[in-house]
Amino acid sequence: xxxxxxxxxxxxxxxxxxxxxxxxxxxxxxxxxxxxxxxxxxxxxxxxxxxxxxxxxxxxxxxxxxxxxxxxxxxxxxxxxxxxxxxxxxxxxxxxxxxxxxxxxxxxxxxxxxxxxxxxxxxxxxxxxxxxxxxxxxxxxxxxxxxxxxxxxxxxxxxxxxxxxxxxxxxxxxxxxxxxxxxxxxxxxxxxxxxxxxxxxxxxxxxxxxxxxxxxxxxxxxxxxxxxxxxxxxxxxxxxxxxxxxxxxxxxxxxxxxxxxxxxxxxxxxxxxxxxxxxxxxxxxxxxxxxxxxxxxxxxxxxxxxxxxxxxxxxxxxxxxxxxxxxxxxxxxxxxxxxxxxxxxxxxxxxxxxxxxxxxxxxxxxxxxxxxxxxxxxxxxxxxxxxxxxxxxxxxxxxxxxxxxxxxxxxxxxxxxxxxxxxxxxxxxxxxxxxxxxxxxxxxxxxxxxxxxxxxxxxxxxxxxxxxxxxxxxxxxxxxxxxxxxxxxxxxxxxxxxxxxxxxxxxxxxxxxxxxxxxxxxxxxxxxxxxxxxxxxxxxxxxxxxxxxxxxxxxxxxxxxxxxxxxxxxxxxxxxxxxxxxxxxxxxxxxxxxxxxxxxxxxxxxxxxxxxxxxxxxxxxxxxxxxxxxxxxxxxxxxxxxxxxxxxxxxxxxxxxxxxxxxxxxxxxxxxxxxxxxxxxxxxxxxxxxxxxxxxxxxxxxxxxxxxxxxxxxxxxxxxxxxxxxxxxxxxxxxxxxxxxxxxxxxxxxxxxxxxxxxxxxxxxxxxxxxxxxxxxxxxxxxxxxxxxxxxxxxxxxxxxxxxxxxxxxxxxxxxxxxxxxxxxxxxxxxxxxxxxxxxxxxxxxxxxxxxxxxxxxxxxxxxxxxxxxxxxxxxxxxxxxxxxxxxxxxxxxxxxxxxxxxxxxxxxxxxxxxxxxxxxxxxxxxxxxxxxxxxxxxxxxxxxxx
Numbered sequence: 001x002x003x004x005x006x007x008x009x010x011x012x013x014x015x016x017x018x019x020x021x022x023x024x025x026x027x028x029x030x031x032x033x034x035x036x037x038x039x040x041x042x043x044x045x046x047x048x049x050x051x052x053x054x055x056x057x058x059x060x061x062x063x064x065x066x067x068x069x070x071x072x073x074x075x076x077x078x079x080x081x082x083x084x085x086x087x088x089x090x091x092x093x094x095x096x097x098x099x100x101x102x103x104x105x106x107x108x109x110x111x112x113x114x115x116x117x118x119x120x121x122x123x124x125x126x127x128x129x130x131x132x133x134x135x136x137x138x139x140x141x142x143x144x145x146x147x148x149x150x151x152x153x154x155x156x157x158x159x160x161x162x163x164x165x166x167x168x169x170x171x172x173x174x175x176x177x178x179x180x181x182x183x184x185x186x187x188x189x190x191x192x193x194x195x196x197x198x199x200x201x202x203x204x205x206x207x208x209x210x211x212x213x214x215x216x217x218x219x220x221x222x223x224x225x226x227x228x229x230x231x232x233x234x235x236x237x238x239x240x241x242x243x244x245x246x247x248x249x250x251x252x253x254x255x256x257x258x259x260x261x262x263x264x265x266x267x268x269x270x271x272x273x274x275x276x277x278x279x280x281x282x283x284x285x286x287x288x289x290x291x292x293x294x295x296x297x298x299x300x301x302x303x304x305x306x307x308x309x310x311x312x313x314x315x316x317x318x319x320x321x322x323x324x325x326x327x328x329x330x331x332x333x334x335x336x337x338x339x340x341x342x343x344x345x346x347x348x349x350x351x352x353x354x355x356x357x358x359x360x361x362x363x364x365x366x367x368x369x370x371x372x373x374x375x376x377x378x379x380x381x382x383x384x385x386x387x388x389x390x391x392x393x394x395x396x397x398x399x400x401x402x403x404x405x406x407x408x409x410x411x412x413x414x415x416x417x418x419x420x421x422x423x424x425x426x427x428x429x430x431x432x433x434x435x436x437x438x439x440x441x442x443x444x445x446x447x448x449x450x451x452x453x454x455x456x457x458x459x460x461x462x463x464x465x466x467x468x469x470x471x472x473x474x475x476x477x478x479x480x481x482x483x484x485x486x487x488x489x490x491x492x493x494x495x496x497x498x499x500x501x502x503x504x505x506x507x508x509x510x511x512x513x514x515x516x517x518x519x520x521x522x523x524x525x526x527x528x529x530x531x532x533x534x535x536x537x538x539x540x541x542x543x544x545x546x547x548x549x550x551x552x553x554x555x556x557x558x559x560x561x562x563x564x565x566x567x568x569x570x571x572x573x574x575x576x577x578x579x580x581x582x583x584x585x586x587x588x589x590x591x592x593x594x595x596x597x598x599x600x601x602x603x604x605x606x607x608x609x610x611x612x613x614x615x616x617x618x619x620x621x622x623x624x625x626x627x628x629x630x631x632x633x634x635x636x637x638x639x640x641x642x643x644x645x646x647x648x649x650x651x652x653x654x655x656x657x658x659x660x661x662x663x664x665x666x667x668x669x670x671x672x673x674x675x676x677x678x679x680x681x682x683x684x685x686x687x688x689x690x691x692x693x694x695x696x697x698x699x700x701x702x703x704x705x706x707x708x709x710x711x712x713x714x715x716x717x718x719x720x721x722x723x724x725x726x727x728x729x730x731x732x733x734x735x736x737x738x739x740x741x742x743x744x745x746x747x748x749x750x751x752x753x754x755x756x757x758x759x760x761x762x763x764x765x766x767x768x769x770x771x772x773x774x775x776x777x778x779x780x781x782x783x784x785x786x787x788x789x790x791x792x793x794x795x796x797x798x799x800x801x802x803x804x805x806x807x808x809x810x811x812x813x814x815x816x817x818x819x820x821x822x823x824x825x826x827x828x829x830x831x832x833x834x835x836x837x838x839x840x841x842x843x844x845x846x847x848x849x850x851x852x853x854x855x856x857x858x859x860x861x862x863x864x865x866x867x868x869x870x871x872x873x874x875x876x877x878x879x880x881x882x883x884x885x886x887x888x889x890x891x892x893x894x895x896x897x898x899x900x901x902x903x904x905x906x907x908x909x910x911x912x913x914x915x916x917x918x919x920x921x922x923x924x925x926x927x928x929x930x931x932x933x934x935x936x937x938x939x940x941x942x943x944x945x946x947x
Contacts, residue, residue: 005056009066147191161195276874297587357388403434449480495526521548541572563880610899625656671702717746807838853884920944
């Protein structure tokens with residue numbers, strides 16, 4: 001019997017040859033009709049194919065436009081369905097728009113082979129699927145073959161089951177009704193029933209007519225019940241598969257809806273793949289939806305205390321929202337209404353005054369001391385009848401700036417908001433409409449943007465007598481539609497309607513300069529820009545309905561922060577950070593306001609990529625090493641609410657490359673690209689202090705540092721090809737022990753838990769050193785370990801010291817059995833972690849799990865209880881970042897820390913309940929309307945207890 005039958009179109013034969021070879025190598029014995037390997041010349045094709053399918057354990061259908069059009073492929077699929085074979089769809093090429101897909105293919109989970117770079121990962125998923133419930137499939141195939149032989153033999157009784165075979169078949173049939181993928185066929189049922197009838201024929205003759213009738217009645221009732229349960233099961237499976245597919249489909253375009261659909265699917269059938277999708281949401285912003293007006297949201301503003309949000313709509317309404325709890329916002333009072341569309345709103349710095357401006361140029365000031373009952377202050381004022389575009393209060397609240405369609409910026413005295421008066425007006429000359437205005441944090445500079453693409457900087461220290469400081473000219477085309485100053489006033493962001501965002505250095509506004517190339521995220525106008533309160537992040541709302549966030553800690557080298565946020569139907573017209581920086585509000589063209597909960601577990605520290613992370617032994621402190629040379633300490637006593645511990649540690653002249661805590665947690669070592677290593681006393685991590693002078697010795701970068709388990713020895717791997725060790729029994733006075741020549745740059749070092757062995761990774765080799773024999777001049781333990789063709793980036797020991805894991809730049813992980821370090825061996829095949837380099841690997845404290853940080857921005861989790869047969873746990877965790885440089889487990893194994901190229905440290909709670917609670921607290925659960933749209937075949941189910 002063949003393990004699996006491959007159904008495909010001839011146009012895909014090159015791919016199928018590769019797949020056939022890979023499955024053969026894995027011992028799956030695939031059957032396929034290539035060069036008449038299944039159907040000999042002159043043989044009846046349809047009959048032979050049906051027989052081959054019946055003799056196969058599982059049926060693989062290769063999806064492509066050609067296979068979906070193929071008559072033979074359709075016939076093969078029908079034969080597989082008739083035989084109740086488990087159909088496993090593989091997507092090779094996407095179907096054409098509107099091309100019909102058979103239900104047997106559409107309603108099942110697909111395995112994606114449309115990216116050749118991920119062939120090995122997809123193959124592993126296929127093999128895992130093939131091996132699922134293999135004993136059941138083998139029994140199913142064996143009984144199907146015997147049933148066909150019995151049927152083709154004209155019901156020959158000699159072919160029926162008897163004795164032990166019959167009892168086993170009946171037990172199999174009893175379990176089969178609930179089987180999700182390969183339930184018993186009608187032929188198998190008839191065959192087993194006939195076998196039982198034949199075996200019991202003598203007994204039947206001895207039973208009474210009443211007993212016979214009872215048996216028949218029970219049999220009929222059983223069949224009816226089985227059929228009913230089977231129909232319910234098939235319906236639920238189809239609903240589940242469709243919900244999973246929709247969650248995957250909405251992932252890139254509507255993250256809140258995708259999270260809710262994944263939660264619904266997980267509640268139907270919990271599994272590792274969906275669990276990993278839920279875990280990935282922990283470091284993804286999710287939103288709470290507020291229904292605003294009937295037209296586009298044109299402007300938004302927070303009150304200074306962050307408890308109130310004001311939104312303005314083009315239908316002429318202004319709404320005030322109580323967002324003291326952003327997860328449960330509520331409208332305050334009735335909407336404020338007007339005759340004309342409201343184009344801009346602004347809240348005074350003291351939170352007492354609300355300014356609204358409309359398309360007829362009129363400005364109304366209101367007292368919002370009681371935001372549930374705002375009241376007008378004085379009469380409306382207007383500089384002209386031209387449509388008002390933008391407004392902003394000065395930091396002291398004494399001046400209000402407004403810009404209009406006529407190209408004028410008006411400055412109003414609002415020291416007494418009941419009696420505002422015009423101070424001055426600024427003319428943009430022939431530059432066109434004054435699209436936007438923004439005050440610098442010190443209130444001395446006003447920026448105005450025009451539809452001619454120019455940005456003007458004005459000195460408004462005396463707002464009654466302003467004067468022009470400078471004019472900013474950008475490349476490209478388009479209007480300067482949005483402006484925002486950074487909190488420190490040193491950077492100005494200008495968004496244009498060509499989709500670009502320009503960052504200007506304006507510490508001296510008379511001499512501004514571009515900090516670098518413009519940011520480009522969306523495909524349309526950057527209608528809105530806003531800096532986070534700490535100045536580390538910039539958000540832009542774009543015409544394509546997305547929100548992009550950037551790490552602008554270093555304005556000359558901004559980096560994207562995760563994937564774009566999506567959820568609005570149409571352009572995002574307004575964005576604003578809450579004063580505490582934990583929420584981002586967005587207003588869309590669809591008339592909705594979204595409150596995006598920014599993950600508290602995504603930490604932005606330095607101004608460049610995070611190269612390494614380490615957790616203290618008690619799990620209360622996290623250290624991160626950054627490319628900008630800083631080392632940050634975070635209090636993660638509550639991993640859901642981390643907070644920075646003071647200023648970063650500095651001292652080196654290059655990048656901070658590696659960090660490590662001593663086993664007692666009192667000492668932190670950090671290595672620098674300048675070749676130095678610094679030791680810090682972190683007994684009180686809020687007040688770290690240096691211990692002695694930096695350690696030196698290398699001529700180049702100290703790439704990696706590690707403490708021995710007893711804390712008495714420190715090792716470093718240097719890019720000059722040397723491994724160095726120090727006696728740090730007294731960390732204030734470390735003493736050099738050895739310089740071990742290695743020949744080539746050392747990428748990573750690690751001590752075994754017993755302190756007797758040191759592992760080092762260099763180029764494509766791993767060397768074990770016998771520290772116990774001679775800590776001064778340790779001899780190598782055997783020959784270097786090799787295996788992959790790529791360079792080894794990381795090595796780490798399991799806590800029991802029996803396993804050494806290595807991550808390579810060819811995308812593989814190797815697990816070495818080093819229980820006897822003199823004779824290490826590979827108990828299984830290398831693990832494939834995706835595409836590109838594996839930068840870091842880490843064992844959980846119980847050694848049951850291995851995490852890898854990968855070049856594609858993912859974190860793969862593996863079950864390594866059985867080293868010979870490790871398996872991937874669901875799908876890799878993702879956050880939209882690029883390369884993940886570092887991973888580290890907390891002491892309990894429930895928290896995983898990662899450091900990425902985007903400059904963020906992320907904390908992952910590996911308990912799916914935490915992810916579920918966050919989804920419920922932010923995105924909420926599916927509404928009745930959404931449930932009806934996506935899961936209408938099942939009754940509504942509330943998935944969040946508190947909602």
